[in-house]
Amino acid sequence: MVSPWQFHITAGALCLDFANTVSWRRSGSPIERLQTYADLASWGRQVGLMSQPEERRLNREAAAHQRRLLRTLATARSLREAIFAVFARISEGGVPPNRDLRALEAWIRTAVEHSKMVVRSGRYRWEPVAGASRMDDMLWRVALSADELLSSGAVRRIGQCSGRDCRWLWVDRTRNHSRRWCDMAVCGNRAKAHRHYRRRQAIEAGPSEPSIA
């Protein structure tokens, strides 16, 4: 069996980690990391929203309800795209497209309807009530994370990776607001390797011909 894709959980906010389940958005050929319902469940497990036995159970059910679960996958991707569109625009200093903001708003409204207010370590937050399906619970938590981010001061700290093809989103929680990369191990090193390659090319090409005015 092929081992599941290891998602990069580095955004600093659950909703942005979900938005980052498409790789290389800035390139001509982005890669969809939520190809199947199993990928969605795997993401849920990797971010800690469901346990391994829950993930296995969802995958067993998936085999029996293919059509319904394809719909769930499509719905999950539509939530993700609304989150990406809204926060990408915010990170560029713009106003989110109305259509995407309204779509996200509808998700948040549904999530709140199925949640109760709880206090954890002195912080008040919405949490889905028990009894929802694992998948609904997971997607509502993602929507609630978007709500929390939109209404917090951290909304002014959202950025996009400087990687050439990347565009993953993150919250800059560094003290001096210096975050540039989604993950130094991904885009930071890629950029370093690219600079190194360009330098080597320049050295091998030798000094350029002086231009004649």
Ligand SMILES: [Zn+2]
């Ligand atoms: Zn990146």
